[in-house]
Structure formats: C-alpha cells, structure tokens
Amino acid sequence: MKNHLEKAPKAYNNTEFLGSPAGRVIRLISEYQEPLERLKKNNIRDTIVFFGSARLKSPEDAKKEINSLKKQMSQIQPEQIEEKKRLLELMETADYDLKNSKYYADTEELSYMLTKWSISLKNGNKFVVTSGGGPGIMEAANRGARRAKGHTIGFNISLPFEQYPNKYINEELNFEFHYFFMRKFWLAYLAKAVVIMPGGYGTLDELMEVLTLVQTNKLRKNMAIVIYGKDFWDQILDFNALVKNNVIAKNDLNLFRFANTPEEAFDYLKKSLLKNYVNIL
Numbered sequence: 001m002k003n004h005l006e007k008a009p010k011a012y013n014n015t016e017f018l019g020s021p022a023g024r025v026i027r028l029i030s031e032y033q034e035p036l037e038r039l040k041k042n043n044i045r046d047t048i049v050f051f052g053s054a055r056l057k058s059p060e061d062a063k064k065e066i067n068s069l070k071k072q073m074s075q076i077q078p079e080q081i082e083e084k085k086r087l088l089e090l091m092e093t094a095d096y097d098l099k100n101s102k103y104y105a106d107t108e109e110l111s112y113m114l115t116k117w118s119i120s121l122k123n124g125n126k127f128v129v130t131s132g133g134g135p136g137i138m139e140a141a142n143r144g145a146r147r148a149k150g151h152t153i154g155f156n157i158s159l160p161f162e163q164y165p166n167k168y169i170n171e172e173l174n175f176e177f178h179y180f181f182m183r184k185f186w187l188a189y190l191a192k193a194v195v196i197m198p199g200g201y202g203t204l205d206e207l208m209e210v211l212t213l214v215q216t217n218k219l220r221k222n223m224a225i226v227i228y229g230k231d232f233w234d235q236i237l238d239f240n241a242l243v244k245n246n247v248i249a250k251n252d253l254n255l256f257r258f259a260n261t262p263e264e265a266f267d268y269l270k271k272s273l274l275k276n277y278v279n280i281l
Contacts, residue, residue, distance in 0.1 A: 016070025031182040035175055047130040048114055051206040052197030054136025062101040065094045066105040103198050104140045110262040119150055132161040137197045142168035155183050192277055193224040193269050198232045214255050224272035225256040225263045
C-alpha cells in the first residue's frame with residue numbers, strides 16, 4: 001500500500017478546471033495573449049479586414065449548383081409534383097447565389113489588388129489582408145491575398161455548426177476563437193482599413209460595431225471603411241433615414257464610403273492608407 005497520494009495536476013494542466021466557469025478568465029486571457037505573441041512573431045502590425053457573408057458562393061460553385069439542379073430537373077417525371085416543387089425552390093435560391101457570387105469575385109480581386117500593392121511598399125506586405133477565417137466572403141479575401149503571394153490571416157470562430165478555416169489562410173496565421181468578442185477585438189485592433197461586403201446578422205453586427213467605435217472616438221487611429229455594393233446595402237439599411245430621424249448626425253455619413261467596383265474601393269483605400277500610414281513614416 002502506498003504511503004502517499006498521487007500528485008494532483010497543476011492548475012494550468014487541469015483541463016476540468018480550465019473548462020469550468022471558474023476558469024473563464026484564464027480562457028479569455030489566453031485568447032488575448034496567444035494571438036498577440038503569434039502576431040508579434042510574424043511581424044503583423046497592420047491589417048485590412050474584410051467582413052461579409054459566409055454563405056456567398058464563388059462563381060464556380062454557384063454555376064455548378066445551377067447545372068446540378070438543371071440536370072435533376074430534366075430527370076423529373078410528371079407525377080413527381082412535390083419533388084419538382086422542391087427543386088424549383090432550390091433553383092430560385094441558386095439563382096440568387098449565382099447573382100451574388102459577383103461579390104465573392106469582387107472580394108477576391110480587391111484583396112489581390114491590395115495585397116499586390118502592399119507587397120510593393122518599402123516594408124513589403126505591410127497591410128495584411130485578414131478575414132474571419134471561414135467560407136464565403138472570408139475565403140474570397142484570403143484567396144485573393146494568397147493569389148498575390150502575400151501573407152493572410154484567418155480569425156476563425158467555433159460554432160455549433162462547424163465552421164472550418166478555409167484553405168487559403170497561412171498556417172501560422174490560422175487562429176481559432178471561442179469568444180466572439182475576443183475575435184472581434186483582434187479583427188479591429190490591428191485594422192487600418194475595413195471592407196464590408198454583403199452579409200447577414202454577423203456582418204451587420206461587425207459593421208455597426210466598427211462604425212460605433214469610430215463615431216465615439218474609441219479607436220485612436222484613422223480607419224478607412226468601405227461598404228461594398230450600394231445596390232445590396234440600400235435594400236438593407238437606410239442611413240439617410242437615421243439622419244432624418246435625428247438618431248445619427250449628418251456628419252456620421254462621412255465615416256464610411258460606398259464602393260461598387262474593386263477599382264473604386266482600391267483607389268479610396270490606397271489613398272487613405274498612403275495618407276495615414278505610409279507617407280507619414
């Protein structure tokens with residue numbers, strides 16, 4: 001019989017404790033400190049962040065889906081009424097996916113242009129394209145940066161429906177977060193410019209948070225904000241109505257710029273970044 005107990009695990013190795021409510025503060029600090037050290041190691045100081053829907057498809061994938069549904073429709077028998085109805089509904093959704101896939105293509109192109117330009121600067125790849133790490137617009141942003149042979153960051157988030165990091169993120173710059181607010185902190189903290197592509201609840205949340213931080217001077221830096229796709233956003237948000245109802249000031253409309261082409265967005269972002277972060281050095 002042993003005359004002593006087995007050693008208890010040290011607190012920092014106690015996974016039961018670390019995963020408990022009492023260990024939350026340590027988990028929070030970890031989601032601050034670990035990215036900080038890794039970003040420092042990779043000399044990442046300035047980023048251009050792309051926000052947008054995880055659901056938007058690439059033109060290639062959208063066309064594949066349309067073709068697949070057309071093939072299934074061609075094989076439907078007259079008596080398969082419910083199946084035909086189901087496929088027609090899917091076709092309607094697929095048509096929207098194909099229409100909106102232009103935003104995926106535009107995101108990739110804008111990211112490519114920005115990264116190519118950034119690499120040409122004295123310090124090389126100074127402004128690193130960053131996304132939320134998942135599919136859709138996030139993938140397109142990382143994809144464009146990799147096509148330009150630049151580094152690119154993905155701040156992924158663990159969700160009930162599993163969201164895997166896309167394959168275009170640099171492996172050493174692939175991050176996984178549990179807490180949304182820590183992820184949003186890192187997305188905003190190093191950002192010198194933000195591009196808001198079409199998206200849903202998450203994109204709206206990110207847009208409003210960034211605008212609020214700039215409006216209230218909580219960001220001690222100049223932040224260029226591009227809202228991309230005026231036709232889309234005019235259906236979703238009426239900024240002029242906010243002014244009319246006196247819930248924002250008219251000058252608050254100057255906190256962002258609409259853009260409808262990669263070239264238009266690139267020109268505005270380039271001028272802003274040159275003025276605020278390159279020519280002043």
